[in-house]
Amino acid sequence: MRAHASTTRRFNAELVSEHGLTLNDYEVLLHLSREEGRRLRRVDLAERILLTPSGITRLLEGLERCGYVERASCASDARVTYAQLTDEGEAKLREAARTHVSGIRDFFQGRFSKEELEALGGLLERLPADPAGDLDCGV
Amino acid sequence: MRAHASTTRRFNAELVSEHGLTLNDYEVLLHLSREEGRRLRRVDLAERILLTPSGITRLLEGLERCGYVERASCASDARVTYAQLTDEGEAKLREAARTHVSGIRDFFQGRFSKEELEALGGLLERLPADPAGDLDCGV
DNA sequence: TCGCTATACTTGAGCCGTCAACAATGTAGC
DNA sequence: GCTACATTGTTGACGGCTCAAGTATAGCGA
Numbered sequence: 001m002r003a004h005a006s007t008t009r010r011f012n013a014e015l016v017s018e019h020g021l022t023l024n025d026y027e028v029l030l031h032l033s034r035e036e037g038r039r040l041r042r043v044d045l046a047e048r049i050l051l052t053p054s055g056i057t058r059l060l061e062g063l064e065r066c067g068y069v070e071r072a073s074c075a076s077d078a079r080v081t082y083a084q085l086t087d088e089g090e091a092k093l094r095e096a097a098r099t100h101v102s103g104i105r106d107f108f109q110g111r112f113s114k115e116e117l118e119a120l121g122g123l124l125e126r127l128p129a130d131p132a133g134d135l136d137c138g139v
Numbered sequence: 140m141r142a143h144a145s146t147t148r149r150f151n152a153e154l155v156s157e158h159g160l161t162l163n164d165y166e167v168l169l170h171l172s173r174e175e176g177r178r179l180r181r182v183d184l185a186e187r188i189l190l191t192p193s194g195i196t197r198l199l200e201g202l203e204r205c206g207y208v209e210r211a212s213c214a215s216d217a218r219v220t221y222a223q224l225t226d227e228g229e230a231k232l233r234e235a236a237r238t239h240v241s242g243i244r245d246f247f248q249g250r251f252s253k254e255e256l257e258a259l260g261g262l263l264e265r266l267p268a269d270p271a272g273d274l275d276c277g278v
Numbered sequence: 279t280c281g282c283t284a285t286a287c288t289t290g291a292g293c294c295g296t297c298a299a300c301a302a303t304g305t306a307g308c
Numbered sequence: 309g310c311t312a313c314a315t316t317g318t319t320g321a322c323g324g325c326t327c328a329a330g331t332a333t334a335g336c337g338a
Contacts, residue, residue: 196288
């Protein structure tokens with residue numbers, strides 16, 4: 001598990017330098033893109049990417065500033081604000097996905113065989129909060 | 140891998156609330172305690188716990204303020220400053236280790252069998268930067 | 279011995295995330 | 309319809325880490 005710190009940092013750095021996106025930014029875009037209507041309540045987003053609500057507020061500030069995500073209000077509940085993926089956001093995600101996905105693939109495939117990857121996935125899956133999400137990195 | 144974020148956070152929170160130590164604080168103390176003379180150059184410490192040199196400077200500020208670590212200079216090289224574990228630091232480590240180790244043990248043993256743990260350890264070991272260090276958490 | 283480059287460490291600025299407190303809205307029970 | 313509680317989201321203060329730049333020392337080759 002200790003390796004995770006440096007590994008995550010590595011993927012993050014790659015993403016930041018090549019596309020100006022944080023790993024968390026990337027995941028937000030990814031989750032939104034998969035959603036019906038490309039939108040998600042901030043609360044749900046927080047839960048998915050394991051951030052606090054305030055973390056989400058801060059993160060979305062950046063994505064909104066870049067025009068990748070917009071705010072949208074909810075007709076049936078005035079408390080909620082949706083995070084709505086824009087076309088630019090979608091495009092950005094696709095662009096970033098190319099290098100990110102291949103980076104991850106290289107990393108794991110260089111180290112483990114197919115069978116080992118499956119075994120590893122099976123075990124790690126049992127940890128809380130959907131660890132599989134990292135191998136399945138999108139688009 | 141995604142689970143790691145919340146899991147680490149959990150162990151960290153446990154350590155902070157019960158002993159006032161960060162996970163990184165803990166690891167610094169642990170590494171120092173195992174070292175010949177209970178001291179380590181800051182550079183080496185940085186490498187071991189995967190932090191930048193400035194990160195180490197900041198982290199040690201806190202431990203020095205608490206009296207768990209002291210600065211010591213090197214006779215043969217005026218550039219280096221050692222981080223030197225004090226007796227209080229050693230005591231603190233032992234104290235914190237009790238709950239921390241059992242927390243980790245519970246977490247993994249509740250989820251995996253002995254054989255699975257070994258398989259997992261064997262695979263994760265191949266990742267860079269000594270991932271085994273986390274199961275082997277000390278003292 | 280001089281000058282160059284490498285190494286050890288610190289510092290200032292800034293990012294990213296947390297927590298605690300708060301405002302606004304929703305909902306359930308009476 | 310009121311009251312009480314729960315849920316959604318934002319904000320201020322702050323912690324922990326990074327990066328870039330700077331200081332000081334070391335060590336090497338001409």
